[in-house]
Amino acid sequence: MARFRLWLTSCALLMLVVPVLRAQSLPLSDAVVEKLSRPAGIIFSGTVVEIKRDAAEGGKPASIRIAFRVNGAVRGCYAGETIEIAEWAELWARGDRYRVGQNLFLFLYSRNAAGLTSPVAGDLGVFMLASQGLLRLTAQQSAILSSQPGRRPTPGESFQAPAGLRSIAASKLVQRIREAQ
Numbered sequence: 001m002a003r004f005r006l007w008l009t010s011c012a013l014l015m016l017v018v019p020v021l022r023a024q025s026l027p028l029s030d031a032v033v034e035k036l037s038r039p040a041g042i043i044f045s046g047t048v049v050e051i052k053r054d055a056a057e058g059g060k061p062a063s064i065r066i067a068f069r070v071n072g073a074v075r076g077c078y079a080g081e082t083i084e085i086a087e088w089a090e091l092w093a094r095g096d097r098y099r100v101g102q103n104l105f106l107f108l109y110s111r112n113a114a115g116l117t118s119p120v121a122g123d124l125g126v127f128m129l130a131s132q133g134l135l136r137l138t139a140q141q142s143a144i145l146s147s148q149p150g151r152r153p154t155p156g157e158s159f160q161a162p163a164g165l166r167s168i169a170a171s172k173l174v175q176r177i178r179e180a181q
Contacts, residue, residue, distance in 0.1 A: 033180050036120050036125055037107060038180075039120050040075065040076075040120050041110025041111070042075060042110070042117070043177065044070045044075075044076075045105045045106075046083075046104060047104075048067070048098045048104070049100065050066070050100065051064065051065070051067075063087060064088075067083070067084045068082065068085070070082070070083060076108075076110070085117050087116060087117065088118070097126075103129035104127065105127040105170055106125065106126055106127075123138065129170060133169060134169060136167050137168065
């Protein structure tokens with residue numbers, strides 16, 4: 001049920017983001033940058049250095065703690081430091097979300113009262129950082145970033161990555177975030 005709510009929330013956010021994108025804009029429009037960065041308390045690029053599962057009663061994991069070495073800080077952290085975040089264990093029910101050694105660019109909500117956080121807009125707030133400072137886009141991210149204004153996905157439509165929009169420069173994203181602040 002919780003996964004369905006997360007999926008439903010992601011779909012609702014998509015329906016809000018897609019209509020405001022402009023045709024012929026740069027891959028990351030101001031609207032997309034604002035939708036991802038405004039609610040984020042922590043934004044950085046980093047490398048996963050450790051993953052720990054905190055057990056609750058009965059041995060089931062209650063939360064997953066992930067330690068990152070911050071390579072590029074944008075908000076809520078400093079370059080060179082190691083930060084640890086905690087996510088609700090149910091977010092990991094479909095499998096591991098991160099792997100040790102993985103390089104990512106993350107938009108995370110501020111920690112809640114329980115100390116937990118999660119990516120802004122679910123998986124849309126997690127970008128894989130490839131070589132040469134490029135962010136590899138998932139099909140869903142690509143569809144959002146290249147959508148025509150006013151076009152909404154039809155029910156049951158799958159996300160197809162448009163030709164040519166497979167990655168964006170991390171430096172461009174950081175520049176756009178800082179300009180929007």
